[in-house]
Amino acid sequence: MGLVQSRYAQSHMDAYRFALFIHVAGTVIVFAGYGALLFSTAVLRLARTAEEARAITRIIAGRRLGFEYVSAIDVIVIVGGAFLVVGGAMMATFTWGWNQPWIQVSVVAVVAIGLAAAFVLGPRLHRIGVALAQAPDGEISQSLRQTDS
Numbered sequence: 073m074g075l076v077q078s079r080y081a082q083s084h085m086d087a088y089r090f091a092l093f094i095h096v097a098g099t100v101i102v103f104a105g106y107g108a109l110l111f112s113t114a115v116l117r118l119a120r121t122a123e124e125a126r127a128i129t130r131i132i133a134g135r136r137l138g139f140e141y142v143s144a145i146d147v148i149v150i151v152g153g154a155f156l157v158v159g160g161a162m163m164a165t166f167t168w169g170w171n172q173p174w175i176q177v178s179v180v181a182v183v184a185i186g187l188a189a190a191f192v193l194g195p196r197l198h199r200i201g202v203a204l205a206q207a208p209d210g211e212i213s214q215s216l217r218q219t220d221s
């Protein structure tokens with residue numbers, strides 16, 4: 073292998089390693105975010121008063137930012153998701169090609185998770201946040217407890 077060729081192979085390898093690092097870091101960040109969401113929603117079910125529940129929903133249902141409600145967990149998952157997609161797309165484009173079935177399955181899975189987050193989970197958490205904001209202080213009523221369950 074000539075010098076130029078081996079230098080190219082070396083920098084290509086470095087780029088691949090970088091992409092793999094970004095990708096796996098993104099995966100870890102996304103799962104940390106969704107782990108936090110799972111834990112917070114489990115704790116939400118344990119809340120006895122509207123005040124307790126409102127404190128928990130601040131983390132999971134977010135605050136208004138312009139037109140959107142954005143939560144700490146949204147930020148973690150979106151940043152991690154961007155790392156995951158950018159790193160995965162770099163490796164798929166430069167090395168593997170997009171025709172690998174396992175890459176296609178991954179892409180469909182990532183899109184499905186994104187759609188479920190945007191159109192199922194997000195609005196549901198939002199409705200719970202709104203119902204809690206309007207609820208009186210004190211013991212959570214039966215109808216409030218059943219919001220969106």
Ligand code: HEM
Nearest residue numbers: 092095096099156157160161163164168175178179181182
């Ligand atoms: C846009 C979707 C995705 C694309 C294009 C993609 C692409 C890739 C590529 C090309 C590799 C490198 C494989 C290797 O070097 O052996 C990889 C590794 C990996 N991917 Fe993905 N991926 C995607 C989604 C995901 C998702 C959703 C997860 C986790 C749930 C994930 C977790 C991993 C892990 C843990 C590795 C490291 C495995 C290893 O190196 O042995 N990926 N991915």
